[in-house]
Amino acid sequence: MVERQATLRDVATAAGVHPATASRALNPGTKLLVSEETARRVSEAAERLGYRPNPVARSLRTRRSHTIGVLIPDLNNPLFPPMLRGLEDRLGEYGYVALLGNTDTDLSKERLVFDQMRARHVDGFVLATATRNSPILAEAVEAELPVVLMNRTAEDYPFSSVSVDNEQGERAAVAHLAALGHTRIGHIAGPQDISTGVARLNGFNEGMRSHGLAIAEGQVVYASNYSIEEGVRCARELLAAHGDLTAIAVANDMLAVGCYGALDELGLDCPQDVSVIGFNDMPFMDRLRPPLSSIRFQHYQLGTEAARLLIERIEAGDGGPVKILFLAPELVARGSTAPLASAPSAPVPLRRGRDRG
Amino acid sequence: MVERQATLRDVATAAGVHPATASRALNPGTKLLVSEETARRVSEAAERLGYRPNPVARSLRTRRSHTIGVLIPDLNNPLFPPMLRGLEDRLGEYGYVALLGNTDTDLSKERLVFDQMRARHVDGFVLATATRNSPILAEAVEAELPVVLMNRTAEDYPFSSVSVDNEQGERAAVAHLAALGHTRIGHIAGPQDISTGVARLNGFNEGMRSHGLAIAEGQVVYASNYSIEEGVRCARELLAAHGDLTAIAVANDMLAVGCYGALDELGLDCPQDVSVIGFNDMPFMDRLRPPLSSIRFQHYQLGTEAARLLIERIEAGDGGPVKILFLAPELVARGSTAPLASAPSAPVPLRRGRDRG
DNA sequence: TTGTAGGCGTTATCAC
DNA sequence: GTGATAACGCCTACAA
Numbered sequence: 001m002v003e004r005q006a007t008l009r010d011v012a013t014a015a016g017v018h019p020a021t022a023s024r025a026l027n028p029g030t031k032l033l034v035s036e037e038t039a040r041r042v043s044e045a046a047e048r049l050g051y052r053p054n055p056v057a058r059s060l061r062t063r064r065s066h067t068i069g070v071l072i073p074d075l076n077n078p079l080f081p082p083m084l085r086g087l088e089d090r091l092g093e094y095g096y097v098a099l100l101g102n103t104d105t106d107l108s109k110e111r112l113v114f115d116q117m118r119a120r121h122v123d124g125f126v127l128a129t130a131t132r133n134s135p136i137l138a139e140a141v142e143a144e145l146p147v148v149l150m151n152r153t154a155e156d157y158p159f160s161s162v163s164v165d166n167e168q169g170e171r172a173a174v175a176h177l178a179a180l181g182h183t184r185i186g187h188i189a190g191p192q193d194i195s196t197g198v199a200r201l202n203g204f205n206e207g208m209r210s211h212g213l214a215i216a217e218g219q220v221v222y223a224s225n226y227s228i229e230e231g232v233r234c235a236r237e238l239l240a241a242h243g244d245l246t247a248i249a250v251a252n253d254m255l256a257v258g259c260y261g262a263l264d265e266l267g268l269d270c271p272q273d274v275s276v277i278g279f280n281d282m283p284f285m286d287r288l289r290p291p292l293s294s295i296r297f298q299h300y301q302l303g304t305e306a307a308r309l310l311i312e313r314i315e316a317g318d319g320g321p322v323k324i325l326f327l328a329p330e331l332v333a334r335g336s337t338a339p340l341a342s343a344p345s346a347p348v349p350l351r352r353g354r355d356r357g
Numbered sequence: 358m359v360e361r362q363a364t365l366r367d368v369a370t371a372a373g374v375h376p377a378t379a380s381r382a383l384n385p386g387t388k389l390l391v392s393e394e395t396a397r398r399v400s401e402a403a404e405r406l407g408y409r410p411n412p413v414a415r416s417l418r419t420r421r422s423h424t425i426g427v428l429i430p431d432l433n434n435p436l437f438p439p440m441l442r443g444l445e446d447r448l449g450e451y452g453y454v455a456l457l458g459n460t461d462t463d464l465s466k467e468r469l470v471f472d473q474m475r476a477r478h479v480d481g482f483v484l485a486t487a488t489r490n491s492p493i494l495a496e497a498v499e500a501e502l503p504v505v506l507m508n509r510t511a512e513d514y515p516f517s518s519v520s521v522d523n524e525q526g527e528r529a530a531v532a533h534l535a536a537l538g539h540t541r542i543g544h545i546a547g548p549q550d551i552s553t554g555v556a557r558l559n560g561f562n563e564g565m566r567s568h569g570l571a572i573a574e575g576q577v578v579y580a581s582n583y584s585i586e587e588g589v590r591c592a593r594e595l596l597a598a599h600g601d602l603t604a605i606a607v608a609n610d611m612l613a614v615g616c617y618g619a620l621d622e623l624g625l626d627c628p629q630d631v632s633v634i635g636f637n638d639m640p641f642m643d644r645l646r647p648p649l650s651s652i653r654f655q656h657y658q659l660g661t662e663a664a665r666l667l668i669e670r671i672e673a674g675d676g677g678p679v680k681i682l683f684l685a686p687e688l689v690a691r692g693s694t695a696p697l698a699s700a701p702s703a704p705v706p707l708r709r710g711r712d713r714g
Numbered sequence: 715t716t717g718t719a720g721g722c723g724t725t726a727t728c729a730c
Numbered sequence: 731g732t733g734a735t736a737a738c739g740c741c742t743a744c745a746a
Contacts, residue, residue: 021733062726100457116449260644
């Protein structure tokens with residue numbers, strides 16, 4: 001049988017002090033209010049009884065749950081596991097735990113999860129899901145909830161955020177393709193109600209302009225979400241309108257994977273016929289065939305930084321400063337991008353070293 | 358400014374009843390103790406005030422947190438996201454949320470996370486991490502904690518579990534290779550302190566025997582964990598001892614991915630020189646080069662079933678029955694397994710349809 | 715059917 | 731420096 005978990009009362013009794021004193025002795029913040037001798041006796045008793053503070057009771061009293069709500073579109077997107085590891089590892093260091101919620105890019109589901117987490121009295125939110133006009137953003141402002149955006153930005157709201165410099169990244173992608181001799185470059189753009197979609201499109205436009213390359217009608221196709229299926233659809237549409245494209249800058253790796261599928265369908269070879277570059281450099285992208293060129297950033301670090309910013313905001317009584325943090329993107333060139341049709345349809349080498357980057 | 362969240366008291370006052378009555382009216386289990394008219398008035402008041410029960414207070418009182426501890430080795434393993442989606446989706450339907458903990462296959466970390474979750478008074482555990490002799494298993498029995506094993510089994514403990522039939526799956530893998538004409542088949546075995554490692558090795562042995570195939574010394578190599586790096590190491594070792602192997606049955610897809618790396622190093626072609634088959638059919642395995650043959654099971658469903666079993670145990674006052682659930686494995690043949698050197702080194706077709714299975 | 719009262723375990727605010 | 735007291739919001743015997 002299980003014996004009852006020791007309570008603060010028990011510790012106090014064992015140490016011969018009042019529960020209030022025991023509480024003070026055990027809490028780092030108030031330990032200095034108590035005589036050294038007493039503190040020692042209490043700690044000892046606590047140790048001996050295997051005392052574990054009851055976080056539920058503590059939460060009820062302090063109105064702090066040490067729990068963080070984390071909203072992401074879909075855990076199955078390989079981008080998120082490393083980000084979440086970073087987030088949870090860092091949160092854990094500060095005594096917080098994450099409550100994970102998948103929204104499947106569905107506003108009503110987002111609302112549901114958000115409300116449930118509020119009901120559970122989370123101390124703050126990390127949002128990796130917010131479309132730019134999601135109603136929960138305004139609501140979070142209204143309710144003065146600590147919020148940090150992860151891999152998102154929202155200029156209209158006073159939220160701290162961590163993300164990669166998307167514009168710079170997409171410019172680098174275009175520069176890479178241009179350096180390989182490509183001039184007819186298409187773009188599969190992300191959803192324009194998500195900050196990354198907009199920023200990467202801007203980066204694409206700027207990149208093209210700065211290289212003196214034209215963007216014709218239909219040379220940019222808009223995905224409605226970041227999924228493989230949308231990638232297939234958009235690539236089909238893009239190549240139907242512009243069969244002469246030799247390269248595609250894709251706003252996201254999931255879309256790029258879909259792009260591979262469409263090229264297969266059309267009997268086009270990547271990279272011989274069409275070069276493809278993605279964005280995010282998700283895990284396993286180096287093991288596709290061909291290995292996907294992409295724009296990399298430190299996913300894990302994005303998570304740790306998000307955690308740090310949120311805790312900063314929570315523990316600063318007044319809400320603390322709003323910080324917008326950008327991580328530097330890094331171009332990773334792999335097998336999916338090649339020089340423009342140098343030798344027309346030269347045979348592909350059978351095996352090439354795998355870039356583990 | 359934020360107005361105070363309405364409390365049960367407020368609702369009661371607004372409805373002109375005592376808080377106790379309001380509580381009864383609002384709780385499905387006790388609603389029948391209250392007159393229909395009163396119940397209506399209370400619900401209405403609750404609605405109007407936007408009342409949300411405070412789960413912290415409720416937990417303190419009922420000693421149920423509606424929170425489940427979930428231990429996995431590492432979220433970065435692509436096997437887990439779909440399982441967790443299944444788990445969390447189903448838990449959510451019953452009003453539970455998951456607290457996720459990564460152990461990195463480290464016993465001391467496992468201990469740490471386990472203790473923290475116990476301190477947070479989780480109502481039960483889903484363990485996808487347990488080595489067969491992990492101390493937390495005995496502790497969970499001792500403390501009468503509801504536990505369900507996910508993708509694991511533990512014969513020595515009275516825990517419900519959900520997993521794929523690993524023996525059957527690995528037998529099928531061997532049968533597949535044998536049917537392709539292979540006779541010299543190696544095995545990269547999983548860690549033998551994890552149930553899947555043992556079961557799959559058993560399956561391999563049985564499969565070989567039932568096809569009349571011999572297993573020489575060194576034809577089975579043991580991985581110390583399910584990682585890509587271990588896959589590389591084991592494949593090297595295996596092929597160093599048995600350069601004449603024409604096929605490898607690998608106990609896990611991560612190991613199989615590592616196996617690809619080792620074959621690359623050695624200048625061996627998969628599948629022309631060596632066929633490889635994995636286990637789990639993780640996401641994206643159909644997009645490797647070559648697409649990996651594997652043993653599939655429904656990851657999402659594994660999660661939902663684990664949730665169901667755990668809730669069953671929690672809500673049955675007496676602990677409920679122990680159930681051992683096996684999902685059926687399914688062979689997925691892709692490009693990494695080919696008939697035994699039919700035409701010696703025939704050229705590989707340049708492009709083949711991608712199996713999405 | 716409804717009200718009363720007490721307590722879940724902790725901490726904040728007083729007093730001493 | 732320490733003790734007493736109350737309260738966080740809810741639920742549940744028990745009494746009426």
